[in-house]
């Protein structure tokens with residue numbers, strides 16, 4: 001039996017897939033981090049936009065705790081910035097916006113936005129070198145050392161969160177909220193924005209407890225809240241979840257699918273790029289093919 | 305000595321006694337779930353208790369449930385409330401907030417009373433915020449914010465509703481090191497100023513869009529005096545923004561149901577003419593019913609005689625048509641201004657009040673043959689009747 005071109009390709013494909021698949025399985029925990037099972041126990045935050053008063057103390061707390069251009073506390077007392085719609089950028093991991101409420105709603109609403117720390121983060125999924133990782137404790141962290149600056153994460157993020165230091169000539173970084181990873185995991189504290197919120201509009205806790213809290217709040221105040229927890233299932237769930245009294249889209253939380261980014265393809269892709277699977281698999285396979293051909297040649301020679 | 309020897313046994317008895325008592329207490333608490341809570345109607349046990357059968361020994365209380373119930377604190381008056389409170393826990397960052405507690409307490413009478421803010425009031429108590437809200441949010445109960453969160457939520461929930469203002473400076477000025485030169489209290493803001501006292505009006509005449517009777521005359525004071533109503537019985541959830549919303553929008557106007565609901569809760573009549581008229585109506589006078597109430601009856605609340613809110617028909621001037629059960633033993637004669645002496649107090653009512661016709665002049669003749677007049681020779685002594 002001779003191996004035709006078609007047979008070769010089939011064999012090659014299977015070989016690569018198996019090799020990459022097994023590697024990917026081992027990698028899965030690391031590159032996309034926690035499984036859905038851990039997600040329940042990981043940290044999260046519930047943002048109650050009906051409590052937020054737009055004081056910007058969270059922005060100030062974030063500015064103090066992170067490697068950001070330092071600003072005075074009094075700068076954050078300026079409420080005129082609430083008149084324009086802002087987005088997180090390389091100088092601010094979180095911003096508060098006034099929620100454009102319909103006229104019949106009498107109380108102004110505000111919403112803080114930042115990285116949602118997705119349970120299955122599309123950014124980490126798109127990152128081919130594993131610079132973005134979902135940590136088992138909940139945060140999606142960024143490792144500037146690994147980052148090659150491809151900015152796939154910025155395209156992949158459904159919330160358009162990662163920002164890029166275009167103006168920095170040397171070693172520009174992707175900038176986004178880290179959920180104060182060191183602070184919450186190593187120091188056992190709460191994220192800086194949360195510690196600084198006077199209204200405690202931001203509640204830090206285990207994601208499952210927060211879901212229960214959110215459901216209890218809705219049940220106790222059906223007039224105050226929409227019967228929906230944003231982030232409970234959007235894009236497969238997010239660690240930061242929101243309650244609101246007005247349409248979430250007004251608070252920069254777009255209607256999104258409940259589907260997480262395809263996990264298997266993503267892990268294979270990571271395995272492929274990260275562990276040099278294609279060359280190894282290819283050469284291995286070619287070796288196999290050569291071996292089998294040589295043996296067959298020998299056999300036929302004897303018969304002849 | 306004897307007592308000393310008896311001590312261990314006494315102690316044992318005491319312990320057993322205590323044990324029996326505590327068991328009895330538990331047993332009694334178990335079947336009657338609402339013991340001691342009856343004054344709070346429609347109370348859901350699970351609102352405060354975590355388990356199905358709370359006992360005195362294990363009340364399994366939830367941490368600070370949100371239990372809005374005006375009745376639970378209705379027994380307390382504004383005068384009991386602490387007057388001013390200086391809130392200065394973060395004096396390193398902000399100057400203290402001089403919170404006028406009594407002022408807020410008086411305004412809350414138009415809302416849900418003390419429980420507008422003190423949402424957790426076990427029977428007989430109004431615990432201050434710090435009882436449940438500490439320096440840190442409770443990680444065991446995410447619904448229990450820290451004192452900082454509790455204060456801000458509580459204050460701003462109302463303040464932002466009518467002023468739409470959430471600047472920190474409205475309540476606290478930053479300490480010098482954080483302050484900017486333009487920081488100062490806003491003199492036009494009503495923070496820190498006393499609210500002029502709200503005097504209940506005697507009457508109000510409402511002009512309504514109802515064409516067949518556009519006027520509704522409402523005697524406000526009369527409702528307080530005659531029906532013993534408290535502010536919260538009608539003024540429910542009326543916070544500052546009810547009068548003061550600086551950006552009042554049509555959304556704050558009351559619906560047809562809301563307007564009528566306040567009255568129809570007691571006045572069940574569906575006829576519009578019950579309240580609506582083309583002219584201003586006079587106040588209710590009992591004389592218009594054909595019975596002008598006298599000194600004693602005028603002081604009573606309506607429901608003392610009309611417990612069902614219904615008219616009493618076929619009343620005659622004979623006291624016993626209502627007070628049938630009175631006799632010489634249970635009637636305190638002094639309320640009439642005449643305190644009977646011992647001899648007369650023992651006599652039967654009908655001995656002087658012939659055929660118990662109390663509205664007629666009493667007579668002495670059944671016993672005294674000298675034709676005496678009870679006014680001149682009283683069967684006791686005249687006393688002052690407190691009015």
Ligand code: SF4
Nearest residue numbers: 115116118121123157
């Ligand atoms: S919000 Fe965007 S940046 Fe944050 S974890 Fe999700 S995908 Fe990544």
Ligand code: SF4
Nearest residue numbers: 052053055056058197
């Ligand atoms: S600190 Fe809290 S209340 Fe203030 S803007 Fe941020 S989330 Fe809103």
